[in-house]
Amino acid sequence: QSVLTQPPSVSGAPGQRVTISCTGSSSNIGARAGYEVHWYQQFPGTAPKLLIYSNSNRPSGVPDRFSGSKSGTSASLAITGLQAEDEADYYCQSYDSSLYSLVFGGGTKLTVL
Amino acid sequence: EVQLVESGGGLVKPGGSLRLTCAVSGFTFNNAWMSWVRQAPGKGLEWVGRIKSETDGGTTDYPAPVKGRFTVSRDDSKNTLYLQMNSLKTDDTAVYYCTVNDWIRFDYWGQGVLVTVSS
Numbered sequence: 001q002s003v004l005t006q007p008p009s010v011s012g013a014p015g016q017r018v019t020i021s022c023t024g025s026s027s028n029i030g031a032r033a034g035y036e037v038h039w040y041q042q043f044p045g046t047a048p049k050l051l052i053y054s055n056s057n058r059p060s061g062v063p064d065r066f067s068g069s070k071s072g073t074s075a076s077l078a079i080t081g082l083q084a085e086d087e088a089d090y091y092c093q094s095y096d097s098s099l100y101s102l103v104f105g106g107g108t109k110l111t112v113l
Numbered sequence: 114e115v116q117l118v119e120s121g122g123g124l125v126k127p128g129g130s131l132r133l134t135c136a137v138s139g140f141t142f143n144n145a146w147m148s149w150v151r152q153a154p155g156k157g158l159e160w161v162g163r164i165k166s167e168t169d170g171g172t173t174d175y176p177a178p179v180k181g182r183f184t185v186s187r188d189d190s191k192n193t194l195y196l197q198m199n200s201l202k203t204d205d206t207a208v209y210y211c212t213v214n215d216w217i218r219f220d221y222w223g224q225g226v227l228v229t230v231s232s
Contacts, residue, residue, distance in 0.1 A: 002157060038218040040158070047210055047222040048158065054218075091158055095217040101176040102148070102160040102217055 003028060004092050004105035011111040012082045020108045022075040022092030028103060030073030035095045037075035039068055042089045042107075051090070052077060079110070087112045115139040117211045117223030124229045129201050135194040135211030135223055143167060143189040146214035149196045151207035152225075159207075162196065163214055179205075201230045 005023040012018040028035055039052040050059055052068035055075065065086075067078045075094075079086055092105040121133040133149070148163040162175045162185040173185050184197040194211055211223040 035217065040219070047225055048219075049222065050218065050220055053220075093158075093218065099176070100174070102163070104158045104160070107157040 002106040003096050003099065003101075003103040004094065006090075006092060006105035006108045008106070009109045009111065011113055012079075013113045014082055014084060016082045017078060017080045018082060018110065019079075020077045020090050020092075020110070022077070022105050024073050024075075024094065024096075026073060027098040028073075028094045028096040029070065029075055031097055033097065035097070037068070037070050038093045039077050040091045040093065042091065044088075048091065082112055084112045086110060115213065115221045117213070117221060119209065119211050119223045119226035122209065122226035122228045124231065125201055126232050127201060127203055127230055129230075130197070130199045131201065131228060133196040133198070133209055133211075133226060133228070135196075137192050137194065137211075137213075140213070140221075142187075142192045146216070147185070147187065147194045148212045148214045148219060149183075149185060149194075150210045150212055150219065150222075151205075151228075152210070153204075153207040156207075161209075164194070198228070201228075203230050206230045 036054045040048040041051040042048040055070040056068045065080050069076050089107050091107045096103045116138045118136045125131050146165050149161045161179050164173045164185045182200045186195045208225040210225045212219040213221040
């Protein structure tokens with residue numbers, strides 16, 4: 001059972017918009033300290049890659065079709081103009097002050113129909 | 114270009130030990146905080162330990178499942194990160210990734226190395 005909760009799977013047709021939620025608690029995403037949420041993309045058989053950092057920022061090279069947001073104890077990753085190449089697993093990540101631990105969501109498998 | 118290359122994985126019996134190595138290049142290693150993250154077959158990601166830079170104290174942090182069994186260390190003169198794993202359990206079977214930390218995020222990842230704990 002992951003500390004951060006993500007839907008196991010989401011799907012969408014090419015060109016559509018999909019969102020992936022990441023729900024936490026007052027000891028991580030919703031903490032008064034404001035722990036930031038980061039998102040990673042992982043293709044089968046490869047290492048994860050940082051996709052969104054500090055809630056809503058994109059590293060150089062990440063298309064602006066990917067965006068992130070955070071509100072209260074939750075965060076979201078949105079992908080617009082869905083493309084077949086976006087099919088991958090997506091993980092949210094933050095810090096939990098009660099566990100003194102860096103924590104991940106369980107991951108969400110995105111299928112492009 | 115940042116490069117992280119893990120080695121040292123393999124098959125080990127329950128209760129055994131293994132040391133993973135991560136050779137790094139392309140950035141100033143001695144200023145970097147470094148972590149190990151693992152992924153069991155077909156499962157999600159799990160952080161297993163971090164070491165701060167020597168200038169930030171060089172201290173280590175671990176989550177409960179591995180505390181007391183795993184040790185992260187570094188040799189800044191060799192640009193190398195280590196993960197010493199003792200008292201291994203079948204649940205420790207996973208691909209282990211070496212990562213560059215920026216406090217609570219993982220900026221860069223190695224390609225990973227497989228550790229299999231089985232009798």
